[in-house]
Amino acid sequence: MVEPLSLAANIAGVVIPALHGMRLLLRDLQDIKDAPKNVKDLENELFLVDRSLSSLQAIEPEDIGSLGSEVTDNVRSTIEICSAACDKFRTDLQQWTRHSGGEKLSWRDRSNIGFWKQAHIKSIQSQLQNCQVNITSVISTATLYSSLQHTQITEEIRKALLVKEDELKAASQTAGQQRELVNSQLQTLSIQDSEPQETAKPLEEEKEYLAASQELLRELLKKLQEASTSQTPPVVNVTFGSQNSGLQMGTNNGTMNGLVFGGKG
DSSP, X not given: OOOHHHHHXXXXXXXXXXXXXXHHHHHHHHHOTTOOHHHHHHHXXXXXXXXXXXXXXXXXXXXXXXXXXXHHHHHHHHHHHHHHHHHHHHHHHHHHTTXXXXXXXXXXXXXXXXXXXXXXXXXXXXXXXXXXXHHHHHHHHHHHHHHHHHSOOOHHHHHHHHHHHHHHHHHHHHHHHHHHHHHHHHHHHHHHOSSOHHHHHHHHHHHHHHHHHHHHHHHHHHHHHHHHHHTSOOOOOOOOOSOOSSOOOSOOXXXXXXXXXXXXX
């Protein structure tokens, strides 16, 4: 069995370069002062993912590692896919703005980004949004799972557990619906577009991320359900003899209220 610290280290190994790449992209976007709104919107998405990844770094390694290799492998995969998409988008952005100088976009580049590259921008925005949801889910699940491992389950923890399970189910369902939509768009492109490769590529990348996202959310849900089951109090069945009257018990040290004694039937 792989040690939790080793599993946590595997995640840390991809978080640092992911943060670096996303911050480079954020800096490039901020340098374009008159960028179209669809590009500027990416700044907020990048900021949220940056904050989530930084919060993930702050989680105790034992807590994140205790989720097991299935979860940590999927966390690593989703971060790597999103990070690679950001690196590629940064390269594309530099290509799309090659006709501009300084902080101003040329009319040609503005038209290119604002209209022709909308599919690319929408795809990276979707991946960033899903990445933020995934990382936040990992953090909250790790915290809750740690509570289940170190303390007896309370009514408050039980309620939090049910809420988190519902959130994970909803997020997984949303990812599945988005994946179906992307599949539909890809099928439409293959029929209508004679040269669909450039248009389809960002959709293929988004589809890959959604598949990884859905798998991660399933594993998180599975882990919580396993922990919840292990904390469920055992059911005690008491079998009495042929008599159905009187009081039968082992040792009782507590107060007994509401006892009703009936006669034999």
